[in-house]
Amino acid sequence: MIRTGILLTKQYRLLSVAAILDVFETVNKFHLNDGLPEPFDLVLISQDSGQINFSTHECKSINAVTDLDLVLIPSFSSEDVKAAVGENATFIPWLHKQFKDGVEIATFCTGAFLLAASGLLNGKVATTHVDACHAFSMAFPLVQLKPDKTVTQDGKLYTSGGATSTFHLLLHLLQIHCGKDIAVKMAKIFAIDMDRVNQSYFSTFQPIRHHNDDIVAxxxxxxxxxxxxxxxIEEMIKDIPSSRRNIVRRFKQVIGITPIEYLQQTRIEAAKKLLEQTAQQMTEVIYNSGYNDPKAFRKIFRKSVGMTPSEYRDKFQVR
Known part of the structure; x- marks a missing residue:
């Protein structure tokens, strides 16, 4: 039996915990129906000494749990993930001990921030919610962030992208611990596309605006x-009272990308909205988003979004 601990962090996202429990409980039921022992022994873990009840599971404190095989960190509900991580700092030395003892650790969505704060992800590949990737890379530059990936594995450490990517990591863990047949069965029950490995097309360009640099603004x-x-760049900054070199340096320092990259992401976001919300011909979309070369546009769009403009329209256009 795989002793599995699910962290009830402060500000955990209820949907994340519920999805994890639902999948593992369903796997256990299937095994019982087949006359087999349950593969997962599930325990909820909090950092407080007091115990609470969550559904049919008792919640224990980190000091009362031993001999785990797998630890799962759900996503945070807070928009201020940095503050949420700070509220859960007690888990960090505990996570170090678990990892040292050979326990596998998996994070879902923004739960990766807590694992990254422990330093255990330094030098390792990881992913998180696609719209949280910029904040993640700024906070944890030593982590090899893969923003486009739905799931990553580096040794005994696992991470998943945003929201429904949780299910893809759960299927990955099930395939490792229970075999592909069970993973496929769960994919069918929960209607999960097993072949989705990219999350880039779910991203929305959300530039940093709350800063005090007037030149960058x-x-x-x-x-x-x-x-x-x-x-x-010269056209963009010709009226700004600063040198090109200084603007580029300050822009990269404050925003995290160069002005040219900012321009490119602004254009791609404009193109995505046109593809979603209008019936414009592709040539119109290309022109209205600031591009003159269709070949260059398609190349940049595919690199940024993870699919062609036509595929994106088919998937997301409001009809």
Whole structure:
């Protein structure tokens, strides 16, 4: 039996915990129906000494749980993930001990922030919610973040992307511990596409705006206002009272990407909205998002989004 601990962190996302429990409980029921022992012994774990009840499972404190094989960290419900991690700092030395004892650790969505804060992900590959990737990479530069990946595994450490990517990591864990037949059976029951390995097309460009650098804010405004027309950095910043080198340096420092990358992401986001919300011909979409070369547009779009513009429209257009 696989002794499996599910962390009830402060500010855990209820849906994340519920999905984990639902899948593992369903696997256990299937085994019981076949006259087999349950493969997973599930225990909920909190950092508080007091115990609470969650569904039919008793919650124990980290000091009362031993001999785990697998630890699962659900996503956070808070938009301020940094603060949420701080509230759960007690788990960090405990996670170190578990990993040292050979326990596998899997994180779901923004739960990766807690594992990264422990340092255990340093030098290892990981993913998280696609819209949290920028904040993650800024906070944990030593982690080899793979923003486009739905699931990653590096030794005994696992991470998943956002929201429904939870199910893909659960299937991955089931295939490892219970075999492919069970993983396929769960995929059918929960209607999960097993072949989804990319989450890039779920991303939304959300640039940092709450900062105190007026020069960078001015450059952002010029890019967002003129993205259809400008082609070079010089055009974008010609009226800003600063040198090109200084603007690029400050922009990268504050925003995390260069002005040209910012322009590209602004254009791609505009193209995605046109593909979702309009019936414009592809040539119109290309032109209205600031591109003149269809071949270049398609190449950049596919690299950024993970699929072609036509595939994106088929998947997300509001009809």
């Amino acid at each position: 001015s450059a952002q405004e010029k890019i967002e206002t003129n993205y259809q027309d400008v082609a070079t």
